[in-house]
Amino acid sequence: xxxxxxxAKVIITVFIFITAILFSxxxxxxxxxxxxxxxxxxEAIYKNFSYSLIPLDExxxxxxxxxxxxxxxxxxxxxxxPVVAIDSxxxxxxxxxxxxxxxxxxxxxxxxxxxxxxxTVLEETSLLLVxxxxxxxxxxxxxxxxxxxxxxxxxxxxxxxxxxxxxxSEVLLIKPFYSEINRLIKRKPGWxxxxxxxxxxxxxxxxxxxxxxxxxxxYEGGPADKAGLKRGDVIVExxxxxxxxxxxxxxxxxxxxxxxxxxxxxxREGIQKNFSVxxxxxxxxxxxxxxxITSGIKGVEITEIPEKLKANLKKSxxxxxVKKISEDSPALGILKEDDIIVEINKKAVNSVNDFYxxxxxxxxxxxxxxxxxxxSYQYVIIPGQKSR
Numbered sequence: 001x002x003x004x005x006x007x008a009k010v011i012i013t014v015f016i017f018i019t020a021i022l023f024s025x026x027x028x029x030x031x032x033x034x035x036x037x038x039x040x041x042x043e044a045i046y047k048n049f050s051y052s053l054i055p056l057d058e059x060x061x062x063x064x065x066x067x068x069x070x071x072x073x074x075x076x077x078x079x080x081x082p083v084v085a086i087d088s089x090x091x092x093x094x095x096x097x098x099x100x101x102x103x104x105x106x107x108x109x110x111x112x113x114x115x116x117x118x119x120t121v122l123e124e125t126s127l128l129l130v131x132x133x134x135x136x137x138x139x140x141x142x143x144x145x146x147x148x149x150x151x152x153x154x155x156x157x158x159x160x161x162x163x164x165x166x167x168x169s170e171v172l173l174i175k176p177f178y179s180e181i182n183r184l185i186k187r188k189p190g191w192x193x194x195x196x197x198x199x200x201x202x203x204x205x206x207x208x209x210x211x212x213x214x215x216x217x218x219y220e221g222g223p224a225d226k227a228g229l230k231r232g233d234v235i236v237e238x239x240x241x242x243x244x245x246x247x248x249x250x251x252x253x254x255x256x257x258x259x260x261x262x263x264x265x266x267x268r269e270g271i272q273k274n275f276s277v278x279x280x281x282x283x284x285x286x287x288x289x290x291x292x293i294t295s296g297i298k299g300v301e302i303t304e305i306p307e308k309l310k311a312n313l314k315k316s317x318x319x320x321x322v323k324k325i326s327e328d329s330p331a332l333g334i335l336k337e338d339d340i341i342v343e344i345n346k347k348a349v350n351s352v353n354d355f356y357x358x359x360x361x362x363x364x365x366x367x368x369x370x371x372x373x374x375x376s377y378q379y380v381i382i383p384g385q386k387s388r
Contacts, residue, residue, distance in 0.1 A: 041156060045117060045127060049150060049158060052104045053121040054097070056080075060120055060148030062161050063101035068094055068185055070174070072147040072163040076251070085184040086255045090177055091163045093255075094184050104150065106174040107157040109134065116159070117152040118145060132171070139171040190256035190279030193222020197298070197328065198245040199234060208270050211244045212236040216326050217301060227277040230268065237265035253279070296359035297367070297382060299329025304352050305340060317342065317372050320355040334380045336373065343370035 054061040054069055057078040061069035068084075073093045076083045085094040118128040118141070132141035132151075139151060139160065149162045151171045164170035174181070195217040204210055212234040218225050235243050238252045239262055256262055258281040266273050296302065301324040305317070319342040322335050335341075341349050344358045345368050359367070367382040 041117075042127065044156060045119060045152060046125065048156070049104060049119055049152065050121050050125055052102045053119065053148075053150060054101075055122045056148070058122070058146065060122070060146060060150070060161075061095055062148060062150055063103045064094075064174070064181060065103050065185055066100055067097055069097060069101065070094060070148075070161065070181065072161070074164070075147050083251065083254050084189060085187070085257070087180060087184060090172060090180065092161075092172065092181075094181070104158045106159065106178075107153075108175050109139075109153055109157070109159055109173075110155070111153070113154050115154060116141065117154070117156075118149050118162075119152060120146045120149040122146070137173050137176055139173065141169050141171060143167070143169060145169045187257040188281045190253065190258050190260060190262075191222070191282035192224055192253055192262070192277060192279055193219040193226075194224040194229065195299075195301070196235065196246060196249065207232075207234055207267075209234050209236065209267055212267070213243055213246050213249050216299065216328070217324070223277050223280050227275045229264070229266065229275060229277070233266040233268050233273075235264055235266050239263050296356045297329065297331050297335075299326035300324070300331050300335060302341075302352055302355055313372075314375050315372075318348075318350045319372065320349050320352045322371075331382050334382055335369070335371065338373075340372040341369055342372055342377070344368070 052063040054063070056071065056075065059071065059075040059078050061071045061079065064070045069081075070092050071079060073086050073088065073091045076086070076093045079093075079095045081095045081097050083093050084096050087093070112134070114131055114133065116130055116132055116139070118130045120126040120128075128145075130141045130143065130145070130151075132139045141151070141162075144165050144167060145162050147162050147165050151159045151161065153159055159175075160171045160173040162169050163172045194215050196213040196215050199207060199209055199212045199214050203214060207214060215224070215229060215231050215233045215235065218229060218231055235249060237243055238249055241248065241252060243249050252262065256279045258279060261276050261278050264275045264277060266275065300322060302320045303323045305319065305321045309321070310317070317340055319340040322337055322339040322341065325332055325335055325337060341355060343349060344355065345362065345365075347354075347358050349355050349358065362384070365384045367384070369380050369382060371378055371380060
């Protein structure tokens with residue numbers, strides 16, 4: 001019953017627009033016959049494509065692969081999922097989702113039609129009939145439309161997505177750019193090789209800066225280390241964009257791939273310096289689900305248990321070793337360096353990857369951690385951390 005109601009809402013939306021479009025078009029159509037055709041096609045459009053669209057904040061993402069969707073690059077700030085790549089030439093971005101999607105199989109326009117269906121799924125499904133004109137690899141359609149909306153030909157071939165919304169909106173035809181999109185999907189994400197935190201008002205007074213991200217740790221031999229960055233440096237700009245807080249830096253890093261450069265402007269003891277850092281693939285033990293520049297617990301550096309230490313333990317222990325704890329960490333005074341974390345929230349930690357996986361799913365709740373310390377086990381509790 002709810003599906004029928006949705007159909008009705010969409011059909012009403014279509015007919016609001018149909019009369020003006022039909023009679024402004026240079027071709028002559030019978031309104032009755034065209035209306036019947038629309039009714040017959042609507043159910044197929046809803047069934048085949050609506051479940052491949054992901055609602056954003058006043059925008060739409062369209063599934064392009066099993067776990068990936070494309071969105072206009074101009075709306076990346078509205079995506080709740082990680083942005084893994086941006087193609088500035090095509091004006092599209094790629095987001096990754098943690099669920100299987102039904103990819104849209106884009107095709108090529110076989111006729112010179114001037115009328116198209118435009119499908120949007122936000123709070124409700126909206127199907128419009130729009131007038132447009134082909135312009136090279138784009139179709140220009142009349143009216144301001146929701147970014148990411150899916151354009152479909154009259155014979156139900158998905159053609160592209162709205163990448164620019166204005167009085168005349170631009171639709172990028174996707175099929176000609178499959179190879180570029182596949183390269184974005186297959187490339188490895190970049191890793192900067194540092195940990196950082198947002199400069200607070202208190203920190204700013206000491207560091208003599210008003211905003212930015214202060215580097216709290218540099219991974220030895222990593223990209224930042226090779227470029228000459230140091231602990232205590234404050235990153236104030238990345239690739240020409242101001243860095244006011246950690247999430248700004250994370251957003252830029254998320255668009256980089258191994259082998260690409262990121263240009264950083266930093267303040268070191270009040271002196272401005274510029275660095276070009278070539279990002280690399282993250283080491284296996286540092287791969288995390290949320291970000292490659294933050295630790296699972298703020299200010300805590302985790303490593304695998306060294307074989308030499310394992311050999312000296314009185315018991316056979318598996319887990320993750322606490323290597324360093326910074327002074328701003330919520331774990332300071334709770335965890336200790338050389339603690340071995342063996343459980344988090346009653347879940348076994350057998351490796352660093354297990355540690356990050358469990359932490360990523362904790363959703364900011366308190367962490368009940370079982371540690372092996374000085375030949376005995378002990379529970380400790382770390383207060384929940386809000387996502388950064």
